[in-house]
Every structure is written in structure tokens, then in C-alpha cells.
Amino acid sequence: MSGIYIHIPFCKQACHYCDFHFSTSLKKKDEMVLALAKEIGLRKSEFENETVETIYFGGGTPSILAVSDLRMLIDEVYKNYTVTENLEITVEANPDDLSEERIIELSQNKINRLSIGVQSFFEADLKLMNRAHNSAEAKKCLEIATNYFDNISVDLIYGIPGLTNEQWLQNIQTVLDLNIPHISSYALTVEPKTALQQFIKQGVIPQPDDAVAHEQFLMLVDKLEANGFVHYELSNFGKENYFSKNNSAYWLGKKYLGIGPSAHSYDGTNRSWNIANNSLYIKALAENKLPSETETLTETDRYNEYIMTGLRTVWGVSLERIKTEFGENMLHYLLQNAQRYLDDKKLVLENNILRATKKGKFFCDGIASDLFWLNLEEE
Structure with missing residues (x-):
């Protein structure tokens, strides 16, 4: 099983914290949709022996497109690929687009999952982040959406100054009261070259406090687990049968195609990425060219990626897989470096699976980097 990610590189306005690839100009929207459709067709040979189980429209803001555009792109996938019967089709959306x-x-189309970027229900937070919607729009769209969609995810941000x-x-309670079955939640992160970074440098906005973010993360975990959610990945919580199939595929190392400017793809051995420039992307596809670069992952890359993704998830890191794919030396190295985190109760080893504990989850990216193999000699 595999997934297809389609990047829609347009937004109404730039959120202060965002470093994803997008444009606030919609002049090339129609050309972009045609280019996306062209890329979907050109790359079908890469998935000849694969069955697609997810289509995910990310961005940017996919809900900025007309539904007819989304439907046309979905139809292109059905036309060119083998798809599973219960295909999960997710569209990321902002509340201001969801009348x-x-x-x-x-x-009324094949779309069966919405991922709604609420971030906060407080006006001060929305203004600080330069979101295009207000609190009333967020609540209203969720109330309406639950009447038409069973599978809904809401994004929330913690650690906001x-x-x-x-x-x-x-x-959190506002989302729970609406019976939303999935929540993705992230700490406000200051990315380089964003407006947020500039405002912090200028003293307009205070630096996010890591201690506050950690405290609010633990509150989130406690509250959601008490309400029947499974904390199946560092930033993701779902009721049973409502885990994101698309995101789970990334963490479990499944193959995926990334369609659109800046989108990444992975086939188990190679990683490729498209050019992050709308005009050059459109120009290349008009000439039936794929504007992408490819790298072959080394053994070190594959080991490190498995450690990073495994520790973020409820599925953990399989010691048997480490031994089989990377050998006894790598297994010994992992256990040796993990010992201090096992002693500190930030990691636990059960049934030959290494996992982050509740105490360690917030720090799992840092823990993973300490377990990386940095000097493996590649052939």
C-alpha cells in the first residue's frame, strides 16, 4: 500500500510561523492545477506495482481551490493508478474557506476526511499567528462539518506566548465537545526566515517558553488519553479507527509520491523532491519534464530515519528489524546509547520494542538524534 501527497502551494495570507512553500498570489492557480494533473500522469510508472490507499491534499491551503479542481486531480489519480476500495482522501482546510x-x-465528492487548521479558539492567538479566520468562524465551521463528515482532524498549537x-x-475541550475524532497538535516553533522570527528579534513577540510548551504538551496528553484518544505519534492523537492513514504510512516507512512544487517522494531506497518554485515547476511540466532531484539513501540514512520515525510513534523501534536490516553491531550501538534513557525512564524496552515513555515523548526527537549513527562507513 502507498500514498499520494498533492501540494497546493497557495494561501490567502502568510501565517507568521510558517516556512512551507506557498504563494499568496493566485495568478498561476489554473496553470498549477493543470501542471499537477500532468505530473500525476507522468509518474504513474513509479507506482506500477503499488496500490494507492491515501490521497492527501496539503499545502499551502488546498481549500483555496474550487471543488471541481480537487475532483479533477482525484480523477487523475483514479485514471492512472490502482487504488484501494476504501481510499482515504484528505483535504487540509482553513475555517474561513468552509462555508x-x-x-x-x-x-458530495470522493473526499472523506477533513483536516481543519484551527490552531486556537482565542482571537489574540489567531492575530499573533496572522491566521485568516477568527474564533467564531472556527467554531461554526466545525459544528457544520460534523454534520457532513465523520472523519475530521483539527490542528491545535500550544506554547503560544x-x-x-x-x-x-x-x-482542547472545545474540540472534545464537538466529538472530533482526531487532533494534531504542535508546539509553536520559531523557524528561520519567518515573520515570527523577525518579530521575536525585534521584541514585538516574546520568545516561546520551552517549559510552558512542555507543560501544555503533558496537559494535552492527559486530557486526550482520558477521553479515549490514542497518542499514536508525537503530534497526533486519534480515536480507534481514526488514525491518519496518510501520516501513519510516512512513519511506517511506506512508499509515497509527492506531487507539486517542493513535494517529497520516497520509494524505500530513494528520496526525491520537486523544485520549490511555482513558475519553474509549471514551465517544466509544460515541457513534460519532472523538475526534481533524487538521492539514494545510505544505510546510515535508513537507520537514522527509522530511529527518528519509530521513536515518535506508538509502534516504536523493533530490535529485530534493526538486527535484520543493519546487523549485530548496529543493534549493540543502539542499546548502548539508549541505556541512559532507559535508566532515566524516558525510554522503555518491552517485547523487543524500544519506545518513548510518557516522560520521554516530548523529548523524543532529541533522544533520537543521540541514537543516530554518525560515522558508518558506506560502501
Whole structure:
């Protein structure tokens, strides 16, 4: 089973924290949709022996497209690829795009999952992040969406300067009250060359406090687990049968195609990525060329990626897989370096699976980097 990710590189306005590839100009929107469709067709040979189980529209803001554009791209996938019967088709959407009319229109197509970028229900937070919607729009769109979609995910951000613990719990409770079955939640991160970084440098916005973010993360975990959610990946919580199939495929090392400018692909051995420039992407596809670069992953790359993704998930890192794929020396190296985290109760080893504990989950990316193999001699 494999997945197809389609990057829609347009937004109404730039969120202050975002470093993804997008444009706020929609002048090339129609050309871009045609180029995306062209790439979907050109790359079908890469998935000749694969069955597609997910289509994920990310961005950018996919909900900025007309539903007819989304439908056309979905049809291109069906035309060129073998797809599973219960295909999960997700569209990322912002509340300001989700009128009742638009939600109904989305629900009447093959789209069966919405990922809604709420981030916060407090106006001060939304203004700080330069979100295009307000709190009332966020609540209204969720109330409407639950009437037409069973499978909905909501994005929330913690660690926002000025967001109190009480407000954070209110954000979580608002989503719970609407019976949303999946939540993706991230700490506010200051990425290089973003407006947020500039505002912090200028003293306009205070630096996010890591201790506050950690506290709010633990509150999130406690609250959601108490309400029947499974913390199946560092930033993702789902009710049973509502885990994101698309995201789970990434963490489990399945193959995926990334369609669109800046999108990445992975076939188990190689990673490729498209040029992060809308005009050059469109020009290349008009000439039936794929504007991408490819790298072959080394044994070190594959080991390190498995450690990073495995520790982030409920499935953990299989010692048997480490031994089989990378050998006894690598297994010894992993266990030797993991010991201090086992002693500190940040990792646990059960049934030959190495996992992050509740205490260690917030720090699992840093723990993983300490377990990376940095000097393996490649052939």
C-alpha cells in the first residue's frame, strides 16, 4: 500500500510561523492545477506495482481551490493508478474557506476526511499567528462539518506566548465537545526566515517558553488519553479507527509520491523532491519534464530515519528489524546509547520494542538524534 501527497502551494495570507512553500498570489492557480494533473500522469510508472490507499491534499491551503479542481486531480489519480476500495482522501482546510455550502460540496465528492487548521479558539492567538479566520468562524465551521463528515482532524498549537494553561485546556475541550475524532497538535516553533522570527528579534513577540510548551504538551496528553484518544505519534492523537492513514504510512516507512512544487517522494531506497518554485515547476511540466532531484539513501540514512520515525510513534523501534536490516553491531550501538534513557525512564524496552515513555515523548526527537549513527562507513 502507498500514498499520494498533492501540494497546493497557495494561501490567502502568510501565517507568521510558517516556512512551507506557498504563494499568496493566485495568478498561476489554473496553470498549477493543470501542471499537477500532468505530473500525476507522468509518474504513474513509479507506482506500477503499488496500490494507492491515501490521497492527501496539503499545502499551502488546498481549500483555496474550487471543488471541481480537487475532483479533477482525484480523477487523475483514479485514471492512472490502482487504488484501494476504501481510499482515504484528505483535504487540509482553513475555517474561513468552509462555508456550509463548501462543506456540502466537498462531502458530495470522493473526499472523506477533513483536516481543519484551527490552531486556537482565542482571537489574540489567531492575530499573533496572522491566521485568516477568527474564533467564531472556527467554531461554526466545525459544528457544520460534523454534520457532513465523520472523519475530521483539527490542528491545535500550544506554547503560544500569552496562551495560559486554562485557555489551552479550553481549546482542547472545545474540540472534545464537538466529538472530533482526531487532533494534531504542535508546539509553536520559531523557524528561520519567518515573520515570527523577525518579530521575536525585534521584541514585538516574546520568545516561546520551552517549559510552558512542555507543560501544555503533558496537559494535552492527559486530557486526550482520558477521553479515549490514542497518542499514536508525537503530534497526533486519534480515536480507534481514526488514525491518519496518510501520516501513519510516512512513519511506517511506506512508499509515497509527492506531487507539486517542493513535494517529497520516497520509494524505500530513494528520496526525491520537486523544485520549490511555482513558475519553474509549471514551465517544466509544460515541457513534460519532472523538475526534481533524487538521492539514494545510505544505510546510515535508513537507520537514522527509522530511529527518528519509530521513536515518535506508538509502534516504536523493533530490535529485530534493526538486527535484520543493519546487523549485530548496529543493534549493540543502539542499546548502548539508549541505556541512559532507559535508566532515566524516558525510554522503555518491552517485547523487543524500544519506545518513548510518557516522560520521554516530548523529548523524543532529541533522544533520537543521540541514537543516530554518525560515522558508518558506506560502501
